[in-house]
Amino acid sequence: MSFTVYLTFDGDCEEAFDFYRSVFGGEFVVKQRFSDGPPEMAAVAKGEENRIMHVTLRVGDALLQGSDTAQGHASSYVRGNNFLISFTPASRTEADDAFQKLSVDGSVAMQMQETFWGSYFGMVTDKYGVQWMINCGQPQSA
Template identity: 45%
Template sequence: MATVNPYLNFPGTTEDAFNFYKSVFGGEFITIQRFRDTPEADRVPPHLLDKIMHVAMPIGKGNILMATDALEEMGHKVTSGTNFFLSISADSKPEADKLFNALSNGGSISVPLADMFWGAYFGILTDKFGIQWMVNYDYNQN
C-alpha cells in the first residue's frame, strides 16, 4: 500500500527550514540534492545553483518530511497556506497510475506521470477539492 508524506515548498529558505526541523526532530537528512546536481543545472541561474531541489528527512515512525526551493526566478510562486503537497509513494507503477488517475478525476494535472531523471515514475496534480498531490513510484525500491 502507498505511503503519504508532506512535501513543503519554500521561497529559497528550504535549507534554513530543514536545519531548524533537524534541530527540533533530530536525525539526519536521507537525501539532499541541490539544483547544481541535476541534469537541468545549465537552465538554473548561477546564483540559485546551491538552492535545494529536494531534501528528505525522517520524522516520527515511518514519516518523511520533504521539501524544495520553489523559486520565482524559475517560474514558481510560493503562497503561504498552499505551499505544500501530499506526496504518495506507491508500491508499484500500476498503483501509481491508479491513484494518479483517480485523484485527478475532476481536478487538474500539472505534471503528467512520466519517468524522471531521479529514477522514478512521477506526476503532480490538484484534486477537485484543491489539494495538491505528488504521486511517485521509485524504480529502485526493494
C-alpha cells in the same frame, strides 16, 4: 503504500530543514540543489542554483520532505499553502490509477513519467485544490 508531507519554500528550505532537524533530530537522507540536476533538466534561473531541489529528513520511521521553488519548476509559492502530499504507491498500476482519479476535474502539473532520480513520478492538483505528488520507485516492468 505510504503518504509523506512535502513542504515548499521560497529560498529558505535549507534553513527551515536545519531548524526542523534541530527540533526533531534525525538525519538528512537526501539534500540536492537545483545545480545538482542533470543537463537535460531545464535551466535554473541565475541566482537559484543553490536553492534546494529536494531534501528528505528521516526522523525515526517518519519522513519530512521539501524543496524550494524555482522559476519554471514549480507552481507559485503561497506562504501557508506551501505543502503537498506525496503518495508512494506499491506499483505503477496503482500510481497510474491514483493519478488518473486525482486528475478528474483537477489540473496536471506533470504527467506521470520516468525521472532522472529513478522513479515514475507525476504531479497533480485535485478538484479540491490539494496538491499531490505520485512517486513510484518500481522498475518499468513492475
